[in-house]
Amino acid sequence: MADTAISNxxxxxxxxxxxxxxxxxAKKVGVTRQTIIAIEKGHYPxxxxxxxxxxxxxxxxxxxxFSYDPKKDQF
Amino acid sequence: xxxxxKNITVTLVNFTLILAYFLIRVLQMAATETFTExxxxxxWVIIIVAAVVVTIAATILTQIVSAIIEVIQxxxxxxxIEDIADERDKLxxxxxxxxxxxxxxxxxxxxxLTFAFxxxxxxxxxxxIFFGVLAQIVGDISRLLLYRRGF
Numbered sequence: 001m002a003d004t005a006i007s008n009x010x011x012x013x014x015x016x017x018x019x020x021x022x023x024x025x026a027k028k029v030g031v032t033r034q035t036i037i038a039i040e041k042g043h044y045p046x047x048x049x050x051x052x053x054x055x056x057x058x059x060x061x062x063x064x065x066f067s068y069d070p071k072k073d074q075f
Numbered sequence: 076x077x078x079x080x081k082n083i084t085v086t087l088v089n090f091t092l093i094l095a096y097f098l099i100r101v102l103q104m105a106a107t108e109t110f111t112e113x114x115x116x117x118x119w120v121i122i123i124v125a126a127v128v129v130t131i132a133a134t135i136l137t138q139i140v141s142a143i144i145e146v147i148q149x150x151x152x153x154x155x156i157e158d159i160a161d162e163r164d165k166l167x168x169x170x171x172x173x174x175x176x177x178x179x180x181x182x183x184x185x186x187x188l189t190f191a192f193x194x195x196x197x198x199x200x201x202x203x204i205f206f207g208v209l210a211q212i213v214g215d216i217s218r219l220l221l222y223r224r225g226f
Contacts, residue, residue: 031161034077034222038163043225047162 005073006045008066010036013058029053078141078158079167080222085133087215093125094208101201115197122204126211167221175214182206 014020022040026033029050038044039054046054055065076084100118104110138156145154160168186202 026157030159031163032077032079032157032159034080035161035163038225041225044163050162 004042004045005069005071006066007042007069008039010040010054010065013060013065017058025054025057028057077164077222078137078156079160079164080219081141082134082137083215083218083222085137086130087212087219089129089133090126090208090211090215093122093129094205094212096125097122097205097208110197112197115201119200119204122208126208163226166226167218170221171214171218174217175210178213179206179210182210 010025014022014025022036023033026036029036030053031050035044035046039046051062051066055062058065097118101110104114104118138158141156141158142154145151145156183203183206186199186206189202190196190199
């Protein structure tokens with residue numbers, strides 16, 4: 001369940017990329033598996049740099065991986 | 076549980092034991108009327124040295140235990156331990172440090188107030204070390220909670 005205004009399709013994208021594991025994705029973007037889990041669950045919004053790195057791994061544009069819901073933003 | 080979480084847990088347990096030892100020694104001194112300058116400052120040194128040694132030992136111990144667990148779980152002879160600190164780890168550490176400093180600042184204020192209201196300086200020095208260790212414990216608990224929550 002997402003805690004932040006940013007949601008993502010990482011789980012789906014991992015599945016469509018030869019069922020890439022969280023550990024493999026973590027290694028490719030230089031973070032721990034726990035951080036990937038937190039991002040996937042929507043508990044942690046990644047930095048812009050990490051978001052771009054994840055999008056680059058999936059060869060997708062950023063908005064295909066992450067989406068922003070202004071209604072959920074507590075700003 | 077990540078390497079960082081394990082490391083914080085080990086440090087938390089050790090600092091809790093240090094705090095317990097400190098409180099027992101202070102109460103013993105108070106009961107036997109040996110709450111004197113040499114005894115209190117000796118206790119200061121013991122606590123500070125123990126805190127430094129414990130912090131280093133905790134990291135080494137966590138590394139060894141993590142490697143053993145990884146070997147048992149995967150059967151891999153060259154285990155891969157995720158001991159990197161990524162952006163989330165750094166942010167959590169930053170928040171924990173902020174909480175530690177806040178608690179310690181309040182502790183220093185309380186310690187100084189006891190002196191200002193006429194208590195002997197030894198009370199102030201004892202409270203300074205007490206709040207130093209307590210602040211570390213509170214900071215570690217908050218770090219663990221942030222890890223459990225995600226961030």
